[in-house]
Amino acid sequence: MSRIVLAPQVREDFDRIFDFLFEHAPEYASLRIQAIISAIDVLQTSPQIGRPAAFGQRELIISTGASGYLALYRYDPPTDTVRVLAVRSQRERDYRGKGTRP
Numbered sequence: 001m002s003r004i005v006l007a008p009q010v011r012e013d014f015d016r017i018f019d020f021l022f023e024h025a026p027e028y029a030s031l032r033i034q035a036i037i038s039a040i041d042v043l044q045t046s047p048q049i050g051r052p053a054a055f056g057q058r059e060l061i062i063s064t065g066a067s068g069y070l071a072l073y074r075y076d077p078p079t080d081t082v083r084v085l086a087v088r089s090q091r092e093r094d095y096r097g098k099g100t101r102p
Contacts, residue, residue, distance in 0.1 A: 001044045001045060001080075002043060002044050002045070002047040002075070002080045002081065002082050003044075003079075003080060003081045003082070004040065004041070004043055004044060004081075004082045004084065005081060005082070005083045005084070006083075006084045007083060007084060007085050007086070009085075009086060010084055010085070010086065010087055013086055013087040013088065014033055014036075014087065017032070017033065017036070017069070017087065017088075017089065018030075018032075018033055020089075021033075032064060035062070035064050036062055036064070036069055036071070036087060039060065039062040039069075039071070040060065040062075040071055040084060040087075042060075043060065043073065043075075043082045043084075044082075047075040047080075047082045048075060050071070050073065053072060056074065057072055057073065057074050057085065058072075058073055058074070058075060059071065059072055059073075060073060061090075067089065067090065067091065068089075068090045069087055069088065069089055069090060070087070070088055070089075070090055071084055071086070071087045072084070072085045072086045072087075072088075072095055073085055
């Protein structure tokens, strides 16, 4: 099983997503974050499941009903490590923060 490491800015991504959801649908905010984390866990057994992205990175598409999220990550086969770099809503234009480039 691959090891999953979350970059520090992923915490900020989860906070931003939670705050938005809590403002618009507070009853689903925690459940939605849990669903995103569960989806990321699939990378333990299928680290190359995401679609190819720029700079040798990959994007995991996370469907959650009518909307969805993207997790940007890099897989390092020699260490069998998945490093999640960022998480965003599919409706957001781009990933926020730093660390999404090599």
